Amino acid sequence: MPLAPATPASLVDQAIEGMRALLESGEWAVGTRIPPEPQLASALGVSRNTVREAVRALAHLGVLQVRRGDGTYVAAATEMxxxxxxxxxxxxxxxxxxxxxxxxxxxxxxxxxxxxxxxxxxxxxxxxxxxxxxxxxxxxxxxxxxxxxxxxxxxxxxxxxxxxxxxxxxxxxxxxxxxxxxxxxxxxxxxxxxxxxxxxxxxxxxxxxxxxxxxxxx
The missing domain is CATH 1.20.120.530 (GntR ligand-binding domain-like)
Structure with missing residues (x-):
């Protein structure tokens, strides 16, 4: 069975899972600033808009903290x-x-x-x-x-x-x-x-x- 094309929602989920893997591995330690959108988009193979949505979702969960004019920082390693x-x-x-x-x-x-x-x-x-x-x-x-x-x-x-x-x-x-x-x-x-x-x-x-x-x- 051929795979269905990825939808925008599934691409956001893909980006979130990629970020979770970086958090859980310790590569993104609590308190550190994550890479900027263009770098993340390239690394995760998605658009900048998709990265932005994924960051917004993780920030809503309290895992990331967006600091305007400064960047996005890791607030917690997991949602728990x-x-x-x-x-x-x-x-x-x-x-x-x-x-x-x-x-x-x-x-x-x-x-x-x-x-x-x-x-x-x-x-x-x-x-x-x-x-x-x-x-x-x-x-x-x-x-x-x-x-x-x-x-x-x-x-x-x-x-x-x-x-x-x-x-x-x-x-x-x-x-x-x-x-x-x-x-x-x-x-x-x-x-x-x-x-x-x-x-x-x-x-x-x-x-x-x-x-x-x-x-x-x-």
């Missing part, structure tokens, strides 16, 4: 991430913490079942950087490593939907963390989570993850 970020801005902090608790505790349990040697290597490396940053008084480095630990635990669950949901919380999580004063770095609690994941003990991983988050809330 954009949706989560919008919702985070509208809810009480208590509700956000409850969602974080639900995701992280379940993710820790799954990570204990599914983690790979590569996952453990990432977690070990992040904990080393966290410890070093604390020792030398590198506040931004400590915050970055702390966030990366939680992201790595969720990634080790190997559930792409959990990862995508959690990605929508990361900016708020990063903003909520401050370099610790005194002995409030919670290193023992983080190491307990890592140990349970390494040991392949889902129940222990869930329990110590919940305990860590309880300490964070307090």
């Amino acid at each position: 991430q954009a949706l989560m970020r919008r919702q985070v801005d509208r809810v009480e902090i208590e509700h956000l913490l409850e969602v974080r608790h639900a995701i992280e505790v379940r993710a820790a349990s799954l990570a204990a079942e599914r983690r790979t040697d590569a996952d453990l290597a990432v977690l070990d490396e992040v904990m080393d950087r966290r410890r070093i940053a604390l020792a030398i008084g590198d506040g931004p480095g400590f915050v970055a490593a702390d966030v990366e630990f939680h992201v790595a635990v969720v990634a080790a669950a190997h559930n792409p939907l959990l990862v995508e949901l959690y990605d929508g919380l990361v900016d708020t999580l990063r903003a909520s963390i401050e370099p610790p004063a005194g002995d409030g770095d919670l290193e023992a609690e983080h190491l307990a989570v890592l140990r349970a994941i390494r040991d392949g003990d889902p129940a222990a991983a869930a329990a110590v993850s919940a305990e860590l988050l309880d300490h964070v809330v307090r």
Whole structure:
């Protein structure tokens, strides 16, 4: 059966899918400016009008942000991430913490079942950087490593939907963390989570993850 000619609507969908692929691959990172219309049209094999419609659609979804006179920037890697970020801005902090608790505790349990040697290597490396940053008084480095630990635990669950949901919380999580004063770095609690994941003990991983988050809330 011969293929039907592409319609304008399907060409827009084609352009959107091409842009999504660039976003999901990481080639278009959050915060970067995407190429101008002529370059995109050439790369995607469509007209500039089609590119314009595709950009407008992704901007409406919150994935792209059009800045007049400056260009178009990546606001989120996926529509789910954009949706989560919008919702985070509208809810009480208590509700956000409850969602974080639900995701992280379940993710820790799954990570204990599914983690790979590569996952453990990432977690070990992040904990080393966290410890070093604390020792030398590198506040931004400590915050970055702390966030990366939680992201790595969720990634080790190997559930792409959990990862995508959690990605929508990361900016708020990063903003909520401050370099610790005194002995409030919670290193023992983080190491307990890592140990349970390494040991392949889902129940222990869930329990110590919940305990860590309880300490964070307090």
